[in-house]
Amino acid sequence: MFSERQRTGLGGAKSRAKMHQSSEVLFFNPQELKRLESSYSSGGLEATVPLIQEKLNNLKSAKLHIAVTGESGTGKSSFINAMRKLDDTDERAAKVGNTETTMKPTPYEHPDFPEVSFWDLPGIGTTTFPAEDYLTEVNFQKYDCYILVLGDRFNENDANLAKEVNRLGKTLYFVRSKIDLVFQNKVVEKEKELDKIRNYYVDKLRNAGISEATVFLISIFQKTEFDFDDLIETLANSFDDIKKDLFLKSLPSMTIKILEQKRNQLKKQIWMLATLSGTIGAVPIPGLSFACDLGILVTAIIDFRSYLGLNDDSLQRLANMTGKRVEVLKAAVTTPLMGEINEDFVKRILLGSTYLAISAIEIGLDIIPVVGSIFGAASSFAMTYKLLRNALEDLTENAKRVVKVALVSD
Numbered sequence: 400m401f402s403e404r405q406r407t408g409l410g411g412a413k414s415r416a417k418m419h420q421s422s423e424v425l426f427f428n429p430q431e432l433k434r435l436e437s438s439y440s441s442g443g444l445e446a447t448v449p450l451i452q453e454k455l456n457n458l459k460s461a462k463l464h465i466a467v468t469g470e471s472g473t474g475k476s477s478f479i480n481a482m483r484k485l486d487d488t489d490e491r492a493a494k495v496g497n498t499e500t501t502m503k504p505t506p507y508e509h510p511d512f513p514e515v516s517f518w519d520l521p522g523i524g525t526t527t528f529p530a531e532d533y534l535t536e537v538n539f540q541k542y543d544c545y546i547l548v549l550g551d552r553f554n555e556n557d558a559n560l561a562k563e564v565n566r567l568g569k570t571l572y573f574v575r576s577k578i579d580l581v582f583q584n585k586v587v588e589k590e591k592e593l594d595k596i597r598n599y600y601v602d603k604l605r606n607a608g609i610s611e612a613t614v615f616l617i618s619i620f621q622k623t624e625f626d627f628d629d630l631i632e633t634l635a636n637s638f639d640d641i642k643k644d645l646f647l648k649s650l651p652s653m654t655i656k657i658l659e660q661k662r663n664q665l666k667k668q669i670w671m672l673a674t675l676s677g678t679i680g681a682v683p684i685p686g687l688s689f690a691c692d693l694g695i696l697v698t699a700i701i702d703f704r705s706y707l708g709l710n711d712d713s714l715q716r717l718a719n720m721t722g723k724r725v726e727v728l729k730a731a732v733t734t735p736l737m738g739e740i741n742e743d744f745v746k747r748i749l750l751g752s753t754y755l756a757i758s759a760i761e762i763g764l765d766i767i768p769v770v771g772s773i774f775g776a777a778s779s780f781a782m783t784y785k786l787l788r789n790a791l792e793d794l795t796e797n798a799k800r801v802v803k804v805a806l807v808s809d
């Protein structure tokens with residue numbers, strides 16, 4: 400829907416995306432890859448472990464803070480709840496409604512991944528600060544990006560805030576929520592009307608001195624319509640690999656596209672897990688010709704499940720949001736990977752080769768030469784790589800079925 404140029408939002412997201420392009424495949428930048436390669440040539444597989452471990456630790460300790468601001472009543476709190484897959488009645492939800500105006504920056508942690516917080520900021524017009532003090536008051540350095548939720552009229556406060564965020568070099572995205580209301584009781588040509596609305600804001604922003612802005616038109620009640628997917632994709636691509644990982648992990652699996660992005664992100668981790676499984680803590684398993692660390696495999700499958708929104712709490716929240724019974728959603732899940740996952744279970748898979756027999760997934764297309772040589776060197780790597788790739792595909796297919804059931808209107 401958007402050109403590459405339009406997609407980039409404001410504040411250098413494009414150049415940043417470019418900077419991370421080279422590391423996109425593997426989380427490692429070119430220098431780190433060189434280090435990895437030379438460690439491998441001098442010390443073999445074991446020598447790569449500390450580097451990989453460090454990267455996985457970085458992933459575990461990262462935090463993401465997303466600020467959501469905008470005038471009173473534009474839909475900030477509702478948007479935050481939607482991003483956390485909480486319906487407004489959940490006690491963890493941000494308060495929604497006209498009498499619940501946000502007066503001070505309030506963090507809302509993601510229910511499954513507390514390392515991701517959405518900050519509900521008071522609108523600039525709600526506070527008594529002038530624009531140039533507003534960002535200091537809300538502690539602007541803290542946030543990885545800003546989302547400005549616009550009302551049906553673009554106003555002075557929006558312009559001032561956008562200029563100020565721009566001046567301070569922070570990334571800002573523009574969202575116009577409640578777009579479903581435009582089409583209520585009105586027969587209009589959808590795309591034409593959306594273009595007209597988009598252009599209205601883009602013009603206003605240009606008049607305020609902000610060129611090349613993208614405005615995402617969304618509805619929290621109709622997420623598969625309009626620009627929700629585009630917004631998510633643009634946000635995800637504006638972060639570096641580690642923050643992108645956090646962001647995607649925290650996203651409610653509410654569309655097929657989001658699930659595919661999640662799957663692609665998880666794919667990038669598998670070679671690291673496969674390397675670790677074949678080295679540290681690897682124990683020989685009777686009946687297999689290679690040693691591996693079953694604990695790593697167990698944890699990985701459990702992590703994949705919650706990343707894809709297949710854990711019980713997440714399914715329950717999806718049910719609440721879509722008005723479906725959780726049993727109906729669970730009925731769409733057929734994989735044995737949803738039961739209790741323990742070392743015995745993984746051993747049975749490895750021995751029984753259910754997950755290894757599925758048509759061979761090409762190893763190598765998405766991994767670089769150094770990994771290719773690791774793969775060649777150790778069959779434990781190849782086996783665990785295949786097992787996790789197949790497990791990931793299986794879980795993603797199940798998650799997609801759940802989303803399809805959740806989105807069907809009764």
Ligand SMILES: Nc1nc2c(ncn2[C@@H]2O[C@H](COP(=O)(O)OP(=O)(O)OP(=O)(O)O)[C@@H](O)[C@H]2O)c(=O)[nH]1
Binds near residue numbers: 469474477497619
């Ligand atoms: N139809 C529709 N209504 C929405 C949407 N998003 C929010 N609303 C409604 O708009 C009203 C205000 O939403 P809030 O999320 O409380 O707005 P806010 O920006 O947090 O407001 P303050 O905290 O007062 O600044 C609520 O009644 C929401 O249900 C949407 O996408 N579509």
Ligand SMILES: [Mg+2]
Binds near residue numbers: 476477495496499500
């Ligand atoms: Mg609010």
